[in-house]
Amino acid sequence: MATITNVTEYQAIAKQKLPKMVYDYYASGAEDExxxxxxRNAFTRILFRPRILIDVSKIDMTTTVLGFKISMPIMIAPTAMQKMAHPEGEYATARAASAAGTIMTLSSWATSSVEEVASTGPGIRFFQLYVYKDRNVVAQLVRRAERAGFKAIALTVDTPRLGRREADIKNRFTLPPxxxxKNFEGLDLGKMDEANDSGLASYVAGQIDRSLSWKDVQWLQTITSLPILVKGVLTAEDGKILVCSFFNYS
Incomplete structure (x- = not known):
């Protein structure tokens, strides 16, 4: 295998190695994309303003997030169903994040549970969470993340319904049998008839609560002592409401 010298090369290699349905799931977006x-274009518009004649023999990229010191201002975002790409999936990602000295955020739709990820060894981990119609399911997930030693909840708020992913529709995407x-195994899912694993995945996706509002963020604060990161704030107006909601600013 050729030496990889740029992170963009991983995508071409993944396209060669992964089944089309799996590759398209990871690589595609919703609607017209x-x-x-x-x-992607936004990142190309970020420019550096280099300063010259500065001693760079020792570089310190460390920073802190929620008081946790990490080696660089880069974290691992939540990505679902990682074992579709590799047998070790989230296990390998957790070990890599720990070795790199940064934070991994585990998707609630992971193919490894919070307990399994915790078993890989030390590391700072956050847990990504959707709010479901059945708040008991939400509470169960939060309690498991707490017991597994996760350090924060990353609440996704910009997905009241999942995007229409046309590649997944064409491929008739299903989670491999x-x-x-894994995070939903052993939970009390109410009236769910867990006939098979693909049924579970479809059920969970359909249970995201479209009525999610600011009061639910406040409710989440009452069931956990963990810090809550609100994932998906896209406007200054919502950012201001969020700060006022959390800190009771006027």
């Missing part, structure tokens, strides 16, 4: 394209959403 305008936001996916714009996100040998995998499951």
């Amino acid at each position: 305008w936001s996916l394209s714009e996100n 040998f995998l499951t959403l």
